[in-house]
Amino acid sequence: MSIQQTLQMILRQVKEGLHPSDLLDQIDELKDEQKKELFELLSDEEAALIIQEMEDFDRVSLLRLLTKHRASTILKEMAVDDATDLLGELSPEEAKELLSLIEEEAEEIKDLLKYPEDTAGGIMTTDFISLPEDIPVEEAIIRLREVAPEAEIIYYVYVVDSRTRLSGVLSLRDLIAAGDGTFLHEIMFRNVISVPADMDQEEVARVVARYDLLAVPVIDEERRLLGIITVDDILDVIEEEATEDIYRLAGAGEIEGVSILEAPILDLARKRLPWLIICLLGGLLSGSVVGAFSATLQSIVVLAAFIPVIMDMGGNVATQSSTVFVRGLATGEIGAGDARLYLYREVKTGLVMGLINGILIAVAAYLWQGLPILGLVVGMAMFFTISFAALIGTLVPIVFSHYGLDPALSAGPFVTTIKDVTGLLIYFYTASLFFKYLV
Amino acid sequence: MSIQQTLQMILRQVKEGLHPSDLLDQIDELKDEQKKELFELLSDEEAALIIQEMEDFDRVSLLRLLTKHRASTILKEMAVDDATDLLGELSPEEAKELLSLIEEEAEEIKDLLKYPEDTAGGIMTTDFISLPEDIPVEEAIIRLREVAPEAEIIYYVYVVDSRTRLSGVLSLRDLIAAGDGTFLHEIMFRNVISVPADMDQEEVARVVARYDLLAVPVIDEERRLLGIITVDDILDVIEEEATEDIYRLAGAGEIEGVSILEAPILDLARKRLPWLIICLLGGLLSGSVVGAFSATLQSIVVLAAFIPVIMDMGGNVATQSSTVFVRGLATGEIGAGDARLYLYREVKTGLVMGLINGILIAVAAYLWQGLPILGLVVGMAMFFTISFAALIGTLVPIVFSHYGLDPALSAGPFVTTIKDVTGLLIYFYTASLFFKYLV
DSSP, X not given: OOHHHHHHHHHHHHHTTOOGGGGHHHHHHSOHHHHHHHHHHSOHHHHHHHHHHSOHHHHHHHHHHSOHHHHHHHHHHSOHHHHHHHHHHSOHHHHHHHHHHHGGGHHHHHHHHTSOTTBHHHHOBSOOOEEETTSBHHHHHHHHHHHTTTSSOOSEEEEEOTTSBEEEEEEHHHHHHSOTTOBHHHHOXXXXXOEETTSBHHHHHHHHHHTTOSEEEEEOTTOBEEEEEEXXXXXXXXXXXXXHHHHHHTTOXXXXXXXXXXXXXXXXXXXXXXXHHHHHHHHHHHHHHHHHTHHHHHHSGGXXXXXXXXXXXXXXXXXXXXXXXXHHHHHTSSOGGGHHHHHHHHHXXXXXXXXXXXXXXXXXXXXXXXXXXXXXXXHHHHHHHHHHHHHHHHHHHHHHHHTTSOGGXXXXXXXXXXXXXXXXXXXXXXXXXXXXXXX | OXXXXXXXXXXXXXXXXXXXXXXXXXXXXXXHHXXXXXXXXXXXXXXXXXXXXXXXXXXXXXXXXXXHHHHHHHHHHSOHHHHHHHHHHSOHHHHHHHHHHHGGGHHHHHHHHTSOTTBHHHHOBSOOOEEETTSBHHHHHHHHHHHTTTSSOOSEEEEEOTTSBEEEEEXXXXXXXXXXXXXXXXXXXXXXXXXXXXXXXXXXXXXXHXXXXXXXXXXXXXXXXXXXXXXXXXXXXXXXXXXXXHHHHTTOOOOTTSOTTTSOHHHHHXXXXXXXXXXXXXXXXXXXXXXXXXXXXXXXXXXXXXXXXXXXXXXXXXXXXXXXXXXXXXXXXXXXXXXXXXXHHXXXXXXXXXXXXXXXXXXXXXXXXXXXXHHHHHHHHHHHHHHHHHHHHHHHHHHHHHTTSOHHHHTTHHHHHHHHHHHHHHHHHHHHHTHHHHO
């Protein structure tokens, strides 16, 4: 299919009401020129719906293809929170120029831009419905009918007092189930779960998941209602935070923010290099341990054959310990106060695994090399290395998190280096203790 | 506070309408005897609400404290999908006995138990609202008022034809915004997004996230409506699947299903051992490479000092590659057809990173040991090891996923072993090429 045909097909599908998410792959195939043409042919509203579904890097480059005036009319049609996100990704000059063209919604967007993007304020929208507490159900339903097309979500109706402080919440279900003539304050639920504007988005996600909410209101210090966060944005937060943790745990740092299938190779390499350099220094440090024992090694060269298994096993156990701990913290399975208990249990688990694997490798080393004392040395070293790796794999993330650093960051090169240095020290020190039986 | 006081406080908070999620920590502090007492004092409905929020292992053990009759009356009050999950975790005999006591809801639960628990059918609920397409809006609203307290979610109203096949959907918002006298089939949205009962839960989550749904209907082959899946359950699925991937990527296998803060230490060790045994065998294999070059090593013992850095760097790059690829597949950032493109780009990235780190380590090795040729050997080995690690780190998960295995499983011991064996082979082979310049 030619590019022009793809363009025509996309246009037809838009008119037929295909969900914008389903158009993105096809739009991706267009060249910049056709993208520009396509978005000139779409209405502001159609364009806004599609842009809202796009990935960050795609929509920024698309917006730059359009005239400033057109970009501003599309922005006006977007949900306030999406428009704010998009403006936040542009340069300050571009954002300022576009904001000056938007008029009406500009104030709202400017207010939202003040909040850091990974906080409750940064992901909230100001398209929500609030009603005064002293009106009856039937009036509430009439008001809802008026505002329905505007508001992002009408399944929860927030109720405010005379000073616009959040005083209660009603689900649309409560409203429909209640009899006419009932006042909102009679049927509203007063224990509204809400979050402060500066709460971290990960914590907001945990609140929404814990209470099975479809949306959560965001309030200021005086309980005034600032905005709401809807569950579809929470789905994105959970996925984003899990990806961040996964990358960090793997020592892959911050590859986010670039498209891994499209970014220039040099950019991708640059994002991963800092971790590799730390790893390189750590590897040299571990190597210096081996170097320090080079006399021992030269006399008993067979010792070198067990360096990989000592390193790998220590690595696997340390990674297991860090991973289970860091993930447990993130999902809330391990509470902030449980770190000491987890550490204690992890060390015990490490001792059990160390014992079993120590015996296994001792037997294997004896069978392989025919030297019983070598089996004893390797087995003992394995026992200590694994026990120590379980300790380090938990302790380092605990220390990181104690000092306000993300514990996931510790699991890569840092834990690797410490467990390698200790594992190799234990191994060669044990070997030198039994030196005279081995040569 | 004494245990008896804790029990009284929990009771008071239940009566005051505190959200059940907020009671779990306190309930956890009770001994079995008090737990039994507490749940005897609660109403069936109160007990059901609390049990619905509990973790799997907690609620199974709680249910076993109660009499069969009491357990069945509580189960009746639970949402059908939660009751089904709970019964699925019991032994078949226990489940059968409880089902025989439940009567009414038993058929629904039995039907739901047929679906594997990680599929759409396994996580759906049958508490949903469907209305015939040929009734007017005002009649629809009356019917909704009648069923509102029963149904799990009423924000979407599913519309069915005369043969109960799903024909459209209406949001409650559409219904409220429409004028009286309008028939449902006139205003309903016909392109309903639905999922088949056997779709994997991870894929269901992706559908819900993609289209920003609050619920998705589950249908059979004839498009008959079987149930719905609500977004709060999708939040759990996304978190569960991310945890599974994180554990597998770390070579920590299946630690799920046990409470990491409560399970017996031996159980925890047993869950992690299979991975460690594979790692042990892999480590010995890598060691045999070192063993094969022991003559070279004995002549040039300084070579051993670079074994750790070669292994660690290969490991870090391979882990980065596997992690980014596996996570990209899971989030959909990398489509099924993009594997080849990703592999190609990853190898190029590996070459760049290999070149940079090869030069760095060459200089470091030269400065450390004062041997220019050693620098050359280590640098070349590093270049090839990193490039190869990027290739293996991507290729192995691709092969796993090609044969229907979870690619996340490959990233632990398998990739580690292959990159160690190849990395060490490359290193010692390069060294033996330059043997005469090094001794």
